[in-house]
Amino acid sequence: MRQLYRLLLTLSLTFTPTAIAAQSLDQLWQQGLDASNAGNHAQAELIWRQMSQSRPADPGVYNNLGLALMNQQKLDEAIAVFTQAIQRDRNLIAAYNNLGLALAEQGKLNEAGAVYMQGIQRNPNLAAPYTNVGDVLRKLDRIEEAMSAYQLALNLPDMMGIPASSHTLAHYGLGLLYQKQGQSPQAIAEFQAALKINPNYQPAQASLRQLQPSGNSQ
Numbered sequence: 001m002r003q004l005y006r007l008l009l010t011l012s013l014t015f016t017p018t019a020i021a022a023q024s025l026d027q028l029w030q031q032g033l034d035a036s037n038a039g040n041h042a043q044a045e046l047i048w049r050q051m052s053q054s055r056p057a058d059p060g061v062y063n064n065l066g067l068a069l070m071n072q073q074k075l076d077e078a079i080a081v082f083t084q085a086i087q088r089d090r091n092l093i094a095a096y097n098n099l100g101l102a103l104a105e106q107g108k109l110n111e112a113g114a115v116y117m118q119g120i121q122r123n124p125n126l127a128a129p130y131t132n133v134g135d136v137l138r139k140l141d142r143i144e145e146a147m148s149a150y151q152l153a154l155n156l157p158d159m160m161g162i163p164a165s166s167h168t169l170a171h172y173g174l175g176l177l178y179q180k181q182g183q184s185p186q187a188i189a190e191f192q193a194a195l196k197i198n199p200n201y202q203p204a205q206a207s208l209r210q211l212q213p214s215g216n217s218q
Contacts, residue, residue, distance in 0.1 A: 025051075025054075029051065031047055032047040032048050032051065032064060035047060036068060036071075039071075042072065044068040045065065045072070048061055048062075048064050049065060057088060059085040059088035059089035059095060060094075062081050062082070062095070063082065063085045066079075066082040066098055066099075066102070067098060069081060070101070070102050075102050078102045079099060079102045082099035086099065090122070091123070093119045093123050093126055096115055096122070097116065097128055097129050097132060099115050100112040100115040100119070100132055100136075104139075112132075112136050113133060113137070116136065125156060127152075127157065127159050127166035127167065130149045130150070130152040131150065131170045133149040134146045134147075134153065135169075135173055137149055143180075146173070147177060150173050150174045150177075151174075153167065154167055154171070164194075164198045164201045168194045168198040169194075171190045171191070171194035172190070172191065172204050174186075175187045175189075175191040175204070176207070178190060179207065188208065188211050191208040191211070
């Protein structure tokens with residue numbers, strides 16, 4: 001399961017259409033969200049492409065289309081579409097976040113980190129980008145910087161996302177860092193903190209079982 005945090009945008013009208021058009025748009029947008037949440041990413045892609053024809057200036061449409069592409073491992077296309085979303089709205093933090101994720105999945109960690117930082121510079125008060133920066137830094141073995149990024153995420157309000165909330169992922173990332181350094185008690189505490197927020201987060205469950213073979217997660 002991928003750890004990095006994804007942002008799917010709900011309906012946000014950037015102009016005022018007619019009442020009939022608004023109802024149709026709302027229904028189509030909801031269909032796109034439903035398809036994405038159900039894992040029907042090919043269907044979601046078709047819906048967001050249809051939306052992009054009627055609303056070519058809407059950055060949210062491109063963000064969600066990019067996610068549908070990324071979830072099908074069409075990473076080059078996703079990167080191009082997230083870039084289009086940012087071109088349409090330089091302050092759309094979700095698009096920076098997801099563009100960084102796509103780059104990270106291609107193994108372009110330094111580029112991903114730079115994109116996350118661009119988003120943070122636009123809005124330093126969202127937890128998710130710090131969590132993803134922490135993941136990139138952890139994979140680059142920049143331990144102290146990664147810990148700092150995770151702590152910054154935990155000092156901000158939690159955010160729901162995929163595959164789990166930003167605080168869940170920050171605690172999990174800290175646990176992996178402590179585990180790598182052989183600090184098992186601290187790692188266990190972080191995995192338990194992640195599971196306190198999201199008891200069903202399987203990576204934290206698996207890591208905790210590895211450190212506590214008895215299965216005691218309390």
